[in-house]
Amino acid sequence: MNIRIILPTNEDIRRSFMEKEYNQVDSYVHTRAMDSVGRCHIYSLPYQFENFLYLNNSFQGGKFDKVRCLEMNDSRPFEYDFFKRISEDFPFLKELRIWNIQPQKEKQHLTTLIVFPHLMLLNLVKAHVDYAEQLLFHKNTYLPCLLDLCINYKSLATVTNNFTNDAACFTCAKLKRLRIDYAFVRPSNFNQYFPLL
Numbered sequence: 001m002n003i004r005i006i007l008p009t010n011e012d013i014r015r016s017f018m019e020k021e022y023n024q025v026d027s028y029v030h031t032r033a034m035d036s037v038g039r040c041h042i043y044s045l046p047y048q049f050e051n052f053l054y055l056n057n058s059f060q061g062g063k064f065d066k067v068r069c070l071e072m073n074d075s076r077p078f079e080y081d082f083f084k085r086i087s088e089d090f091p092f093l094k095e096l097r098i099w100n101i102q103p104q105k106e107k108q109h110l111t112t113l114i115v116f117p118h119l120m121l122l123n124l125v126k127a128h129v130d131y132a133e134q135l136l137f138h139k140n141t142y143l144p145c146l147l148d149l150c151i152n153y154k155s156l157a158t159v160t161n162n163f164t165n166d167a168a169c170f171t172c173a174k175l176k177r178l179r180i181d182y183a184f185v186r187p188s189n190f191n192q193y194f195p196l197l
Helices: 008-018 079-091 129-136 153-160 166-173
Strands: 024-033 035-046 050-057 071-073 096-101 121-127 148-151 177-180
Touching: 008 024, 008 035, 024 148, 035 050, 035 071, 121 129, 129 153, 129 166
Parallel strands: 050 071, 071 096, 096 121, 121 148, 148 177
Antiparallel strands: 024 035
């Protein structure tokens, strides 16, 4: 039996709150077509919390000045434009956690540099290596305050070309804490790449 379930749209959700006189509400609906699962994120405006959890590609945008910690999670890849929007919509972000094992489809980056001016912690443990390249390469993203990186060793070794790729060295040289998924023997050039560890 094939039953089609029609999930409410973003506008349907907003309208239902406005009908109840809750005008300062926003939402976004995320559906997974593969298993007909839908999740609706509803929040009051202006958003007053420091954490924003489970943000995904269905996010419509908006200003979130109070958010300091953001968790992004999706089964569809996060692309360059999405990171650009996140950097603008969450201007005071200090922690970013990305859970996405899907490779990026659009690997050609625009000339506009993405800037996360206050980001101190970046967690890429559950992220495809493409996100490490997107966020650690200085030509793509500028992270002037990054001090703490959580990443899989395999991804780190790949993106840094075994700690020889200068494109990621600029960002990594400022790190004061590196959390890796397992113990490893530091290669001879490791300290040049991470002089503050």
